Amino acid sequence: MNELIPLMVIIPVICALLLNLFHKKDRTVKLLAIFVAIVIPAIPLLANYGVYFFGGHAPLISDPTLLSTLPANLQNSTIALFHPAVTYSYEAFQKIFIFILGIVAFFAIFTSLSQNKRVSGPLMFLMFIGTAAVTAIMLSDDIFHIYVFFEIAALAQTGIILTSKSDNNYETALKYMILGSIGGPLLLLGIGFVLGAVGSVNITDIVYVISHNLVDPLSPTLLFAFSLIFFGWLYVSGLPPFHTIKSGIYSKALPNSAALLQTFTVITFISVGIAIFRIFSYLPFFKTLIVIFSLLAMILGVTMAIMQTDFRKMIAFLAVGELGYIGLGFGLATQLSITAGLFQALNEIIVTALLFIGFGTILYLTKTSNTKKLGGMLEHNPIVAIMVLMGGFAMAGVPPLNGFQSKMMIIQASLDSGFPEISIIAVLVSIVTFMVFIKAYHSIYLKPKPNDLVVSDKPLPKSSIIAIGALLIICIILGLFPQLATDSISQFAMGLI
Structure with a gap:
């Protein structure tokens, strides 16, 4: 069933177009959105592993009959090995992340539809288009294809911010677009230099040409290409110096949308990071650069x-900080570290989505996210409060939750690589993360309720409670049985080394 591989991208795109077409018909939009949101995580479970050549065919060497009809100089050339198609690769590693992307997308769409009386067709369109784009980024073995779909995902993220009703959301969206007009073209320019040096934008082809010294690996062209692509990666992921704008994007979106935006960022971060690692890990300064920025x-x-009084901004900055743990996995460049970094990426997607949706219930009841104006919220729904507390523990790395497992693996990988200093920093950052979360949690749930705080008496949407509970269950399962994810991730990491 390899034909299901492209459907992971095609189905949400078609759904997005239909939702935009029927955006004034609320019932139609709801039914279609929910149906496709259920289908999206189901497809990766049904699809067979393998490759799919989108818009082309397999390398010539895999078709001896066709190859024999070509001139001898082509039969024996590198061209016979090249992939003349956009290649989608689907293995157990991609299955895990695309499935989790589908789960978060489902809950983001489900909670959005249940919390709003009027259905926003444009918002649903943007959510599905973004999901399709990020899925394509995860599947693609073509660095230009990754760039194209990143730009689509970036436009979708900007649109999601514009559809929110937060203060200064237009300003934040404009800043992101302005920075994108710099970061995106530089990334594309770097890809162009790689194409000029190698003759292909397929990542497997590029790795083959460089590893077999068919081009000079240390040529000025490839070094300049690396600098441009690396800068583009910083912009894509929200690593410094782009951490403030990326956190601003999260904080200006509605909580359920922010959960999905953060998922987009993490998957794009690891997808582009894997591409860079595969192509440029031979460079002597590669590991050092990634460790420093991480x-x-x-x-x-x-x-x-620490300095935030808005819980949405607090979660946003913590989410950016958690990206550093993922980056360390690439920077240390061992099988254990890469496994730990990618497992941390999976955990960050789940935990941060839980916190955005969980704290989003406070915004739903009080219309404020300022912790100085909040308090006494524990009495309104103690079950949700406890689940949010568990989510915070998972982000801080408290055992036996999933965040503890991935962070412990990163610490162990740092020690094994001979960098105890990195292990110490990782532990200290985790401790401070715990303190920041507890401070915000106390301000929201435990301190006395302010006299001027108005809390709605309407019940919390069941969709939000279900989403928080389901994400917490995943956190607990991956904390108790990390091998459910790490076995497949470790095999993938072995192939990168």
Whole structure:
């Protein structure tokens, strides 16, 4: 059933177009959106592993009959090995992340539809288009294809911010677009230099040409290409110096939308990071650069989170800081570290989505996210409060939750690589993350309720409670049985080394 591989991208695109067409028909939009939101996580479970050549065919060498009809100089050339198609690769690693993307997308769409009386067709369109684009990024073995769909995902993220009703959301969206007009073209320019040097944008082809010294690996062209692509990766992921705008994007979106936006960022981050690792890991300064920027993200993220009085901004900066742990996995460049970093990416998607939706219930009841104006919310729904507390523990790395497992693996990988200093920083950042979360949690749930705080008496949407509960269950399962994810991730990491 390899034909299901492209459907992971095609189905949400078609759904998005139909939702935009029927955006004034609320019932139709709801039914179609919910149906497709259920289908999206189901497809990766049904699809067979393998490759799919989108808009082309397999390499010539895999078709001896066709190859024999070509001139001898082509039969024996590198061209016979090249992939003349956009290649989608689908293995157990992609299955895990695309499935989790589908789960978060489902809950983001489900909660959005249940919390709003009027259905926003444009918002649903943007959510599905973004989901399709990020799925394509995860599947693609073509670096230009990754760039194209990143730009689509970036436009979808900007649109989601514009459809929110937060203060200064237009300003934040404009800043993101302005930075995108710099970061995106530089990324594309770097890809162009790689194409000029190698003759292909397929990542497997590029790796083959460089590893077999068919081009000079240290040529000025490839070095300049690396600098441009690396800068583009910083912009794509929200690592410093782009951490403030990325956190601003999260904080200006509605909580359920922010959960999905953060998922987009993490999957794009690891997809582009894997592409860079495969192509440029031979460079002597590659590992050092990634470790430095990852540590900066960890320290700046948690430092900025300490100063926030808005819980949406606090979660946003913590989410940016958590990206640093993922980056360390690439920077240390061992099988254990890469496995730990990718497992951390999976955990961050789940935990941050839980916190955005969980704290979003406070915004739903009080219309404010300022912790100074909040208090006494524990009595309104103690079950949700406890689940949010568990989510915070998972982000901080408290055992036996999933965040503890991935962070412990990163610490162990740092020690095994001979960098105890990195292990110490990772532990300290985790401790400060715990302190920041507990401070915000106390301000929202435990301190006395302010006299001027107006809390709606309407019950919390069941969709939000279900989403929080389901995400917490995943956190607990991956915490108790991390091998459910790490076995497949470790096999993938072995192929990268």
